[in-house]
Structure formats: structure tokens, C-alpha cells
Amino acid sequence: MRKTWTEDIHFRKTNKNTVVKKVREVYLRKDIPCLSSQCLLDPPCHQRVKVESSLLNSEPAYYLIPDYSVALRYVELLEQEELTNIIFTETILQRLQSEDKSRTYKSLRQVAKDPRRRSIVFSNEHCEDTNVLRQPGESVEHRDWRALVQTACWYDRHLQGGVPIILLSEQFKQDDISTAEGIKGITVLTLKEYLEKFWPANVVLHELLGSLKDAILEEDIENQNQGSHSSKKGSGSIGYQEYKPMSELEAGVKSERFFQGVLRVRANHRDQAFIRGGANTGEIVIVGSEHRNRAVHGDVVVVELLNKSSWVAPSTHISYDPEEIHAAGDDENEISNQHRLREIKPTGRVVGVLTRNWQAYVATLQEGSEKDSGSFHLVLPLNPVIPKIRIRHHDAKVLANQRIVVRIDSWPIHSQYPNGHYVRSIGPVHELDTEISAILIEHGISVSQTTQGFSEGSLKEMPVNTPERPWIPEPAELSRRRDLRKHIVFSIDPPNCQDIDDAISIKEIGNGQIEFGVHIADVSFFVKENSLTDLEARARGTTVYLSDRRFDMLPKVLSEQVCSLRHHIDRYAMSVMWTLDSEANVLSTWFGRTIIRSACEMEYEQAQGLVNGKDVVPGLDARVCKQLKPSVVLLAKTMRKVRARRMANGGLELESSEVKFKFKEEDGGISDILPKQPLEVHQIIEEAMVMANSYVAKRIYEGFRDSAMLRHHPPPIESHFKMLLKAAESRGFTIDTSSNLALANSLRDCALKSQDDIEFVRLIKMMATMAMSEASYISSGSMSIEKYAHYGLALDFYTHFTSPIRRYADLVVHRQLMACINSTPTQSANTDSLSPQSLSSDLLKNGLKIAQVADHLNYKNRESKLAQKDSTELFQTLYVLQKTRNPAAVGDGDTEAEDIPFVETGIVSEIRENGFFVFVPRFGIKGPVYLKEKSGEITVPLSVLKASGRNPADISSNDHLVTISGCEMDTDLITQISIKVPPHTLASYPPGLSKMVQFRLFDKVKVALRLKKSLAHRHSIYMTLIGLDQSSSGTIPKSAMTHNSQLFKAKDKASLQIKQNEIKRIAQQDPALTPLSQGELIQGIQQGQEEQQQQQKATKSAKKKSGRRQLSNPEEAYNQTSADDSLYSLLESFDRFRIIESSQL
Amino acid sequence: MSRVELLSPEGLRIDGRRPAELRKITSTTSVLSQADGSAYLEHGNTKVLAAVYGPREARHRALVIHDRAVLNVELNLAPFSTGERRRRNKNDKRLLEIAQFVKQTFEPVVITTLYPRSQIDIYFQVIQHDGGTLQACINAATLALIDAGIAMTDYVCACTAGWVEREAAIDLNYTEESADTSEMTIAMLPKSSKITLMQMESRLHVDKLDEVIALAGEGCKQIHEVLDKTVRDRAEDLARKMAV
Secondary structure (H helix, E strand, O other), X not given: OOOEEEEEEEEEEOOOOOEXXXXXXXXXXXXXXOOEOOOOOOOOHHHXXXXXXXXXXXXXXXXXXXXXXXXXXXXXXXXXXXXXXXXXXXXXXXXXXXXXXXXXXXXXXXXXXXXXHOOEEEOHXXXXXXXXXXXXXXXXXXXXXXXXXXXXXXXXXXXXXXXXXXXXXXXXXXXXXXXXXXXXXXXXXXXXXXXXXXXXXXXXXXXXXXXXHHHHHHHHHHHHHHHHOHHHHOOOXXXXXXXXXXXXXXXXXXXOOEEEEEOEEEOOEEEEEEEEOOOOOOEEEEXXXXXXXXXXXXXXXXXXXXXXXXXXXXXXXXXXXXXXXXXXXXXXXXXXXXOOOOOOEOEEEEEEEEEOXXXXXXXXXXXXXXXXXXXEEEEEEOOOOOXXXXXXXXXXXXXXXXXXXXXXXXXXXXXXXXXXXXXXXXXXXXXXXXXXXXXXXXXXXXHHHHOOOOOHHHHHOOOOOOOOOOOOOOHHHHHHOEEOOOOOEEEEEOOXXXXXXXXXXXXXXXXXXXXXXXXXXXXXXHOOOOOHHHHHHHHHOEXXXXXXXXXXXXXXXXXXXXXXXXXXXXXXXXXXXXXXXXXXXXXXXXXXXXXXXXXXXXXXXXXXXXXXXXXXXXXXXXXXXXXXXXXXXXXXXXXXXXXXXXXXXXXXXXXXXXXXXXXXXXXXXXXXXXXXXXXXXXXXXHHHHHHHHHHHHHHHHHHOOOOOEEEEEOXXXXXXXXXXXXHHHHOOOOOOOOOHHHHHHHHHHHHHHOOOOHHHHHXXXXXXXXXXXXXXXXXXXXXXXXXXXXXXXXXXXXXXXXXXXXXXXXXXXXXXXXXXXXXXXXXXXXXXXXXXXHHHHHHHHOHHHHHHHHHHHHHHHHHHHHHHHHHHHHHHHHHHHHHHHOHHHOOOOOOXXXXXXXXXXXXXXXXXXXXXXXXXXXXXXXXXXXXXXXXXXXXXXXXXXXXXXXXXXXXXXXXXXXXXXXXXXXXXXXXXXXXXXXXXXXXXXXXXXXXXXEEEOOOEEEEEEEEEOXXXXXXXXXXXXXXXXXXXXXXXXXXXXXXXXXXXXXXOHHHHHHHHHHHHHHHHHOHHHOOOOHHHXXXXXXXXXXXXXXXXXXXXXXXXXXXXXXXXXXXXXXXXXXXXXXXXXXXXXXXHHHXXXXXXX | OOOOOOEOOOOOXXXXXXXXXXXXXXXXXXXXXXXXXXXXXXXXXXXXXXXXXXXXXXOOHHHOOOOOOEEEEEEEEOOOOOOOOOOOOOOXXXXXXXXXXXXXXXXXXXXXXXXXXXXXXXXXXXXXXXXXXXXXXXXXXXXXXXXXXXXXXXXXXXXXXXXXXXXXXXXXXHHHHOOOOEXXXXXXXXXXXXXXXXXXXXXXXHHHHHHHXXXXXXXXXXXXXXXXXXXXXXXXXXXXXXXX
């Protein structure tokens, strides 16, 4: 190939401050593709060379070419999804790189990479026709501008004027195109002109442009100021220090003088941050904003250790107020002086920031700030770990009481807060839709997903399914598939489930052998690799489930119709069929594409009924019941065996605090929060899915040694169990954490021995879950084989195969499985022009790319789970808000107070320095109880003292409002916290009070749920102590809230025996209780026993496999598609708690 | 501080080549009249002058081998060959090493038994340095030896290849070499595809080795065509002159 050749000559300064002439060859090519689908050449020029890029749209109104001034400073505008068909020239990319704007560079690359944006990078510097040499005396800006004009001209000629080209520039005008080059198809516009011309109605873009302009102006002023008196300000009153030069940082990190890591700020202590440094230092704590030195949560920073003498221990307080920044700082000294039992951790300060990780933050204008006339305002980010941001806005009144999106631009050394700019407004504070949008933005869930939008192109790819023209299988496709329509196939899902992605068939085939099949919706048949829908789904990664809504990954026509395995309709499926012997050992396995016709969409409740031996269950036809019952019973029998085997291998049974919200029909208010009801069928279905997943994982690993998409769950880190071990010890249990089997056994042991206290068992299991590592997708090539194992499920290979409608990973696995079994049908008529066959198999085989996809999916998964958790919390607070505000909702209770006490029973789940956390199992709410006021005064309500005193009878309803101050407190921070009332204080109160109250881990307490109202943040729930719970074992609270149904008496002797033990236990634990007359105690305990039994009935413990009564009220079940029903998914749902909890600890 | 992007997502290297493309090669022979054979060769911006003296009587008695000739290779890097002017010691270990590699490469190829008790000197002057000195020296030496009329079994063509970011790339330039890329130089006899030199100083994953070697071999073949053309052009030129 003939290449033209030129030289790029420039001068550089070296480290030694000498100027060196650098000469670099530049080869000019003829084969740079225009990457436009409009290309007139035949074949189009992008098909002549191998390229992996999206193509410019075929019928666009125009192509955009931004210049350097736009790319550098308005990158955020270019990132907006509305702008498509952008040509990024190599000129600006090279300049960004050479001027160290790697963040901007990355953002632009990201835009070009996103196939939905239809934007490309054009290597104009290496294209023979567009290369421009710098003329003598010409400035770099002018040369670059000429290069851009040249590129625009080239496009104009190349496409023969087919597409108008717009050059975006803030610096140059139309006149700057010299007449010789001037071609009609090229227009030069500033961003403002461009937006006015093409997006006149898009307020968001206009506002963004405005605030970006402000930010730039400010930055310029800043620079000037710095130039004039730079040294004077240096490290002024705020005490920030200059970052060390990059070379010094790198050398420091290499020589282990400095430590590098991602800065994490503790959510409950904004004053404290930490990094996970090198292996031999572990966690490094960074206390105070001075030491944090302008680093923001998420940045990659370099930390220098302080002298050992100034090392501190991380605080164990529960913070009082998220809005208060330095509250914890003072306490810190106090604690370290006290030399508590806690260990002192390495402490450091930030000396440099390697990568900023600034994102869009949701924030609220600081209260009262709208009255200020100035144009600078402070906003409080919703996320408490982000510092206040200073923004410039001309009219603060507009922003008051709104949730707004802001971005950080810079953090100059002499400014206490970072400078940022306003992006857009989401809506009024505390409105449901606003708050939900805020959650979505905080977790990076894209606009296209939240508006449920799919591009027209991708909708064109979808099969047609209308009432007039229902979708039916193609005859040609039928012949390629195994026909299972004669088999009895059924699905078991929550009521009203729309997206049914799994169905099951099971039958005996003689010789005691069983044919067992799991059938999964064949999404990969409809969504071809690299089609627009596929790209969109890949970007979304997963369907996002919030408490009251969901955001789909795939278009509705697939997720709810054509792919969903509805009953009585023919559907394509991917099936795994096993032949099992009578002991449920696998004799043979078959994978393949099938066609099925589901006989019935069963609900969990109905299936449970059949398993329990009922012949007819509500909602199902008697005939159907008769037909299905043998299958369901056989299924239950088989899966129990499989499960038992897996449990014997060390599979863990863990707990979650997941809850469901029940909404009022009329006004969308929340009528109730319901804990998840575990049924045995859940486990049965889950086991079937786990089985399918693990067999598929093995199969695709055989086919793709280097690139199989697997899911692994690494064993937990031993130190994470500390909390669990101490907690169990306080109850006299030892927990062996050496392996998953040992852990499972000791947890089971724990559960068996404390059957009378299921809440304790639940908490213990939850603690175990929190110690778990996070499960994640991996590409098999990126790790060694022993790391593939799944700790929680005790399987060597695992993947996700069974929910392709809502998880992208499953789709990849489906494709890999299809490639493995080598029966991929030749691409049918709807082949996509964008995806040559060669490309598709490329992705599946390329371990590196699979690893990239896996990382992306892990991120998306985590964010969607966090969003789910945030929305749950949001609804919990809304519920508490309703309950405390509206007198009508609560039957009795004093209505005089503005806040109606909302009394619940909870369990002490974590002890801290100044109080403890209480977990309310009824609603799955965990909240803090402060024993020590912010002022440092320790208070305790009178009712508590009375309760633990002699006369529990004369607690009056108002006692909890009276608090005794001036007490002393002592705690070991893990198992107990106690409060002593000094005698002289006690004297002023009526006699009969105890001198000391002790709260132990797992104690039951009565608390009032309250809301801490806040403008800048979501309301948060906290609790105040009402009293000790009298009936001290597993109770459902007897408050106004609970469904106060009739108690029934336990009469058998066994329960009496337990009562006796209970008395002894309590007597040992709580000396204050001993004087209590035995009769009273028995009464109390009896009550507790009864309630507990009742509760056990209601929750229908899944561990007891015998038939139990069915859930009385079917309405109490979930009223929407559930995100995850498998127990395994509970485990996963705990990942997110683990993330959050560990960042708090 | 941003690391240089050696291979852009568009698949272009820093100087605009694609991974499997060589730099521009230009070469001439008989550039020096004093020497028995000489050649001037450019690989892009790497420019080397090679001069061959001999076979002639050995300078030192001690070096004489009675049944074949001795190869003596000396390499000199001009002080002005890099951006920063720097005078190099003649005993610079790196230069001696390269000279040693050249010597080893040619010992089996030059039919030394034809010239017993004599010495063949190959001198290199690197005039401009932009990566791939060793390959340029070997290629220039081939031309100069042919120019001197010294009997050889085949051409020797050398080419570098390395792993640049995510792909195997050929003929690395100085920027690519200095960015911690693993680089390998191969010298090959194009007719028999035998390898006479394979040199690598950095780490390379064994999975990628085959690809890199294959690409370097491909490069050697291309270089062979260029060298062959130069030799034939020169020969034709001489023939024409003699006919006149």
C-alpha cells in the first residue's frame, strides 16, 4: 500500500528543563473510513477495513463536529443523550491527551463507544486528505481549526453534500472559514445558536449550557486571581495543601512510602474516610476535611501515613445529624483520650489525587440560601458522603425546595467547598416522583431505561404481537426445535406475574426414572447479538425493580408477551432436560431449543396448596389441579432430595429483611408493609433453577474455557465474621467459620437450639450474610479454575441462565450455550445488517470482552440493588410518616401530640458508643436509638426504669416522655450497654425504680418510630426508647398497629417446660428481673410463647416441611412481580447490605 | 498525567500505521567508495550506514583462525542521532551487545570457510535513532556484505515485533519501544525460513508468543523483497554501465 508520509515536529521540555526537539513520523492513509451509513462508495468505506465502531446515522439532519473549545469545556453537553451523530476528530482527542485532560478524553471516548449515540471518532490527522500542516507563525488553535474545517470539507465532498455539517465552536465564526475552503454544506455555530436552532424546546439542554457557561466564567476568574496572588493564598485558613507532583506520588506508591486507594467516606460519619491500602497496612483512616484535602468520595487518592502518635481509632458513635459536618470531630479526641478497648488504626492524609470520580449528584439548595441576593449558593448533596457544593445560579428562588442535579467542576485550594454547576431540576423536594428520580440518578440508571423508551430501530426488530395478529411460531423454526408441547409444563410465579421466564416439567418414565426439565424463555432467539435491542439491553444490564415500579431491560412486547411463557400458548424455550433416578441422581442431561405450551401459570400459594396435599386450590380449575398435582408433588419430592444433597455440601441458608409494600388503591398511599413470606415452593423452584444454572455453567465452561460467563462467590474474609462470632458468643453459641459447610452446620445448630427465639436466629443469619463477600460475574479466562466456586450455594460452577428477560448475563449465557451445543440455526430472515456473524461469535469467544461485559453487569447489578434498597427505605419512611401524622390511621393512642407515637417492638441489633441500633422485624426497619444526647447528656426514659423495676404494672402511658438525665453509661461496644442512674437523681423520682438498666444484644425493646425530617436529605427513621419488652421471647408486637387477632392458649406440657427454662435464662441475664414474682413472669412469658407460636403459624417456617395451613389472606402476598424469589437471591440481596454496612462500620 | 495511547480504538498506531504495517524502508548500496561494500538503510526515521571491509588479512595474529574468516563488528551511535545530543562511550555495553548480536547472526550465514586466515570487518554508524536499531543494522549489513561480494548462503532479514496494548504489532518505533512494550527481534533466512537470531529482553505472555513470532516472520519476508529489489536494481545499474 502506498503511504504518504510526513513528519510531526514539535518541541518538548524534558525533566531536566532542557528543550528537546521531537520528531515523529506521521503516515497519511487513504483507508480511513468515513463511518457513515450514508457513504456513497460501493462497498462503503467502513467495510473495507476492520472497524469496531458505531456508524453515523443514515438519515440524519446533520453531523456535528465540535472543536476543541467545545470539547474541552462543554463536554457535559456533548454527553447528553439527545445529541447524536457527532464526529470527534483526532485533532481534539490528541490535544486533550497532550494537555492532560484525560477525564474529558475518556468522556468523549465513552460517547463514541455508546452505539446508541451514533457517534464516531475520525482519525483526520492520519487521513491523507484531511491532514493539515502547521504553517510558519500559525498558532496551534488556528491550525487545529483549519484541520477541523478540512475534515468538514472532506465529509461534505465524500458524501457529496448529502448531509449538512455543523461545526460547533465557541471560538471561531463562519467568517473564519477561508473562502477557498468555503463549501455550502458547512455551517459554523456556537452552542447557543445550535441549541436555539435545533432544540428550541429542550429546557434541560439550555439550562445546562447556561450553568456550564457560568462555571467556565468562574473558572476563568479563578485562574486570573490565582495568577495575581498565587503564593499568598497557598495553604490559607482552610488548611488544604497543594498536591504533590505526579512523579513524586508514583515513586512514593512504588516504594510504599505512600498508599494508593479509592477514598470511601463513612456514610454515618462524614468526617471520616478510609482507603483500603496495601496488603500489609489494611485500612487507612483519614480524619477531618483538612487531611482529606479536597478529595471526594470515590476518588483514587494517594495517602501518606501520619506519625503513629496521631493515629486514632474510628468512631463508633451513631451520628446524630447527617447535616452536621464537624459534630463527630470533637468527640473523636475525647474518645481517643479515653483509651477505649478499640484498636487504633493507621491514620493518614491525602497528598494527591490520581483520578477524580466526580459524577452527577442530586442536591438541594441550602435552607435560607434562596434569600441571598448573590449568585453563589451552597447546595447539599443528597448523598451524605459528598461535601457541599458551591454553585452559581442567577435565580436561587427557582431552585429553593427543589431537588437539583449538580456536577463538581473543580476544587481550588483556597476554597472550603468544591465549585460546581447546576445541571437541571428534578422536582419539588419530598414528592414521591422526585425522590424516585433522585434515586435513579444517584445510581446511574439511564434516562432511556426509566422512560421505558426504546429507539425506533430496536422496536422495528421486535416481532409483531397484536390482538389482531398474535405471534405464532414459524413452521420452519418448529422443525428445528424439539417439540415438548405434549409434556405437561407449568410455571410457578408470584400472582400477576407478567414476565414468566421459567417453566418446569417433570414426569416418571418408568424404571423409577424421572424426566425433569427446566424451560427458559428463549430470548436469544429474538434478540440477536449486536442488534440495537441487544446493545440497549447490554447498556441497561438488568431490569430495575423498585418498591412500586419496575424498569424493564427489554421491550414490553418481548418481556410480557412473546418471550413470556404464558399458558395455553406455544412458546420458544431453551430447555435443560435431565433423566434422574429415583434418588434424584442425574443420569443424563440434554440441552437445546424447544417449543413448549405451558399448561398452567400457577401462583406460589396454589402450588404450595398442591404440595400440602390439597386436591383443589383457589383460583385453579379442579381439572387442572388434578392434572398438575402429581407433577407438583413429584417435583417437591425430587427437589427436596437435591437440596438436601447440596446442603450437605455446605450450602448456606440465609435470611433477609426484605419487605413488600401494599398500596392503597385510591391514593397510592401505603396501606401496609409485609415481610416476605417464605414458602417451601420458593425453595423448590429455586432449587430447580440452581440446578439448571449449575449444569449450564459446566456446559459452557467446557465449550468456552477462556470466556465462559460464570458467576462466582468468593469465600468471605475471616475478619468480617468478628461481629457474628461475638454476637453468637453472647448467647453461648460458637460458630465455626472455617468452611461453608461448617458455617452452615453451626448456623443450623444455632437455629435448632433457639427455636423459641426466631428473631434471634434471623438476626444471626443476617449477620452471617453481611459477612459474605459479594457474588459477581466473571469470565472464566480471567481467573484460575478454583476461584469459580460459589461459596453460598456450595457449587463448583455456577452461572445465571434462568432469567434472560430481566438479566443480560443470562442472555450471554444462552448464546454461549447455543454455540456450545452447536445447533445455532442459520441466521433467519431478520438478520441485522449491523451484526455480521463473525462479530457475534467474536464476543462470545473473546475472554477479555466477556470480562468487560461481566464488570459492567456487576456494576449495573450493584447499582440497581442499591436503588432498590433506597426505594425500600424511602417507602418505609413514607409509611412511618403516614403513621405518625394521620390520627385516623391509628385507632387509639393520644392524638394531642403532633407526632403520634408509633410503637413497635424491636431487637437490639448493634451496640454503639452512644446508643444502639434496633431492628424492627415487622417492617424490616433498622434505626438508631440514642441514649446519649447530642449535648453529651445521657438520658433514659422513666418507663424503662419502671419496667425493669418492681412494679411493671404502674407504667403510665406518658412515662416514656419523661426522661431522666445525668446518668452514666458504660458499654463494651459489642454485646451490652448499660446505664446507671446516680442515687441523688433517683431520689427525686417515685420509688420502685431500678438503678441500672442494661441493654444486651438481641434484647427486645419497645420503641417509638420517629422521623427525622430534613429538607436536604430524605427523611430518616430514628427511634426513641419506650420501654423494655415484657414478653421477652419472639413476639409480634402488641401495638395499635398489629393485627390484634385472637390469642390462643398453649396447653401442652412441653411448652411449660420451655417456660421454666426461659425464666431461668432471664434470671441469669437480667438480675433486675429476679425479684419479680414468678407468677407474673410466667404470665408474661406465656403470652410471649403464644404470640410466638401464632407468629410461627403465620410465617410458616419453611424449614418445617410438614404441611402447614395456607396463608389466610391471599391479598397479603406480593401484588407485583417480584424481583427475586429464590433463596439464593436473598443471599444476593444481602450483598447490597454488606456493601452498605461495611462502608458504615 | 496520561499515558500515551499506543494503539487507538480505531486501530491506528501512534504514527498512523496499522499493527501489521512496516515503516517506510529506503536503501541504497555502494554509498562509500573507500569500503569494499557499503549500504545505507532507513526504517522510517532510523537511519544506519554500514560498511564492510574485507576479507582482508587479520590485524592481530592471535585472532587468526586457520580454516575460516573472522567476523569483526563495530557499532557507533552518532551523538546527534537522538533528540538530546549525547556522546556515547565506545564501550557502551548496549552497543557492544548489539554488535555481538550482529556477529552471531552472520557467522552461520557468511561462508567463512572460503576465506581462511582472514578477517571481515563490519562497521555501523547509526545516524538517526528511532527504534529498531538492531533490525536496521542487520538489514544494512546484509546489503553491505552483498555489495562487498562476500559469499553468503542467503539474505538475512531482521524485523521486530511486539505486543502493543492489545495486539501484536510490527516494526516498533522509539515511542512504542520506550513505553514498556515487550519487543522481540527476529532475523530470518527468507528462502529457508530459518531463524538465525531471536532476541527479546522483556516479558511476554507465552500465549501471545506465537502470534508475535508469526508477525515478525511476515515482516522479514516483506523486508526481504525490499532488500532484494535494491540489490537487483544495483546489479542492473552496474550491468548497464558495463555494457556502455
